[in-house]
Amino acid sequence: MKQGYEKGRYIDGLADNLHIRPVEEETFEDRQKEPDIALIKQAQTGDTEAFGELVHRYRGPLFRYVSALTHDSFLAEDILQDGLIRAFIHLGQLQNADRFMAWMQRIVRNQAYSHMQRREQQREQHFSSFLAFGADDTSWSEQDSLDMTLNSLLNDADRRSQEAGYDPYQAVAQQEMANNLHKLLGCLNEREQQVFTSYWMEQLSPQEIACRFNLTSANVYQILSRSRKKVSQLHIHFSVEEMLAEWNSLGQNRVILEEPLSFREPQTWNSAAASIHEMLSYIGPSPSLPMVMGMSGLSFRLTILPQDIHIAGPTAYNFKEVLTRGLQHLGYRSHAVEALANEAGLNANLVDPSMLEEKAKGKRLLNPRLVRALSLIRYSIHRGIPAVVWDLNIPEFGLIYGYDDAARTLYGTDFIKSGAFPYDHVGRGVNQEVFVLAAESNGMIREMNLRAALTDVLAHYRGEDPYTLPNSVSGLAAYAVWREALEYRRVEPNGHAYNIAVLRDARRYASKFFEELSLSWASVPRYTSMIPISCQVDELYRSMTQRLNTLAELFPFPEGGLPNEKLQADQAISILLEVEELERAAVVAIKALLEGMLSIPQQ
Numbered sequence: 001m002k003q004g005y006e007k008g009r010y011i012d013g014l015a016d017n018l019h020i021r022p023v024e025e026e027t028f029e030d031r032q033k034e035p036d037i038a039l040i041k042q043a044q045t046g047d048t049e050a051f052g053e054l055v056h057r058y059r060g061p062l063f064r065y066v067s068a069l070t071h072d073s074f075l076a077e078d079i080l081q082d083g084l085i086r087a088f089i090h091l092g093q094l095q096n097a098d099r100f101m102a103w104m105q106r107i108v109r110n111q112a113y114s115h116m117q118r119r120e121q122q123r124e125q126h127f128s129s130f131l132a133f134g135a136d137d138t139s140w141s142e143q144d145s146l147d148m149t150l151n152s153l154l155n156d157a158d159r160r161s162q163e164a165g166y167d168p169y170q171a172v173a174q175q176e177m178a179n180n181l182h183k184l185l186g187c188l189n190e191r192e193q194q195v196f197t198s199y200w201m202e203q204l205s206p207q208e209i210a211c212r213f214n215l216t217s218a219n220v221y222q223i224l225s226r227s228r229k230k231v232s233q234l235h236i237h238f239s240v241e242e243m244l245a246e247w248n249s250l251g252q253n254r255v256i257l258e259e260p261l262s263f264r265e266p267q268t269w270n271s272a273a274a275s276i277h278e279m280l281s282y283i284g285p286s287p288s289l290p291m292v293m294g295m296s297g298l299s300f301r302l303t304i305l306p307q308d309i310h311i312a313g314p315t316a317y318n319f320k321e322v323l324t325r326g327l328q329h330l331g332y333r334s335h336a337v338e339a340l341a342n343e344a345g346l347n348a349n350l351v352d353p354s355m356l357e358e359k360a361k362g363k364r365l366l367n368p369r370l371v372r373a374l375s376l377i378r379y380s381i382h383r384g385i386p387a388v389v390w391d392l393n394i395p396e397f398g399l400i401y402g403y404d405d406a407a408r409t410l411y412g413t414d415f416i417k418s419g420a421f422p423y424d425h426v427g428r429g430v431n432q433e434v435f436v437l438a439a440e441s442n443g444m445i446r447e448m449n450l451r452a453a454l455t456d457v458l459a460h461y462r463g464e465d466p467y468t469l470p471n472s473v474s475g476l477a478a479y480a481v482w483r484e485a486l487e488y489r490r491v492e493p494n495g496h497a498y499n500i501a502v503l504r505d506a507r508r509y510a511s512k513f514f515e516e517l518s519l520s521w522a523s524v525p526r527y528t529s530m531i532p533i534s535c536q537v538d539e540l541y542r543s544m545t546q547r548l549n550t551l552a553e554l555f556p557f558p559e560g561g562l563p564n565e566k567l568q569a570d571q572a573i574s575i576l577l578e579v580e581e582l583e584r585a586a587v588v589a590i591k592a593l594l595e596g597m598l599s600i601p602q603q
Contacts, residue, residue, distance in 0.1 A: 256402030294513030296326025311495030345431030367427025380438035493560025
């Protein structure tokens, strides 16, 4: 059940840098006092609160352990996330609660070795020769666990069997993988099997395979590409079924939360902010929408794809890095799974409507990250929190709030519609991308970090944000390329209008964000000196919003107006110059505000 939002409580916390936690404070403290063994036994019965406390206690040591193995903090975080999900699924199999830490270390160690092995093997010439030929389908990505399965089975079995202290558990796993391989090869015809097994099992080069079967090298590459695509799709399907069997063994086969309501009467054009704001409301007392927009930096973003002011500009950033960072500024831990393109996709408003239909999705390839995406979705929902997802119906953010294994169905909602979606349609939208975001269930684990949030805002304005897409222009520099597109009359009307609508909405919430800050500081003496600057920034964003209102009237979404006609283009250029001037003034004021805050001792 969603809980109400206690405005005064969290604003006081922001002002005074307090450690903010959910309403159930006594219960949480009681959990902290319980011994590990008691928590483990409770977690084995399905108590997610107990498991959450175990994660809180062991996450740090486990992260350091994995980091020492990988020497890569980003990879370590991904591995730890996978390990925690697997631990949650298999916790009932732990026989000796005293061995919990060792058991967890084995899980994350196996995950780490698999990741590192895959990375190393992908650097071998055997793979690079094939990739260099031009295999361009995305299933060759390092995200695809099929490579790990094949390599682990075919290239590593002998070494594992000869290792000292050989683990019988690994032998069982190897046999299971061998059985799965035979099933996978069943989808290939005789010639495909011959070529495929020669390449993977015998490690023959494409040239050697061509000589053996009287084929050209081009034929071999074509057969390998086609075969691998078939095997990859069947492997994903088997992996989904295996995941469902694991969860169903625990009796977790259907959970449907209260349906989110924010998309019925949208309060913002920013679907990421709307989704995150609604998601946090399921956890406990949550920040306001202006605070979510401001602390995440979404109120201050401006990214333009300069060729035609493409509709993807407002979402042309690394979702995982930007949104998890925003949640961290808000005081929440989060996890994400993503498989995104490095360039702008299709404008869903301009494609043939049939491409958006369920039938079209069913014809597209399964996404290699489908299993990880479904695992994180289920993990979040089982703890009572919807998961933020990308591209349920169109390339925008929405929420998945339920699942039903018997029907292989997810329940989700976004700006377009609410309803049921097949499991395997995740990642099969018009741009075939995957992104899932889930927040931890123990509420705000630390105070909001306004200083860090404003530091990131200024970096974005300077064009120093490392998380934007290639061939895009961000921050203050985006205004010049926007005007240039208008001057050369190369603007796509629908995408242009969308960029305006999102920018106007963002700056409106930037104003509300600083208004809320000013109100929260009014009762805190050490922050009262900051209020005049905050009010100044508030007013600057109000002025921007007024000018952007005029621009939105000229170019309404979705029709788009006539941005390539001289009269309207010139008017738009003039307004954008005014907005940029106001934006530069706001940057100066935010910098002064941040400097003033840094001079105030923290308590």
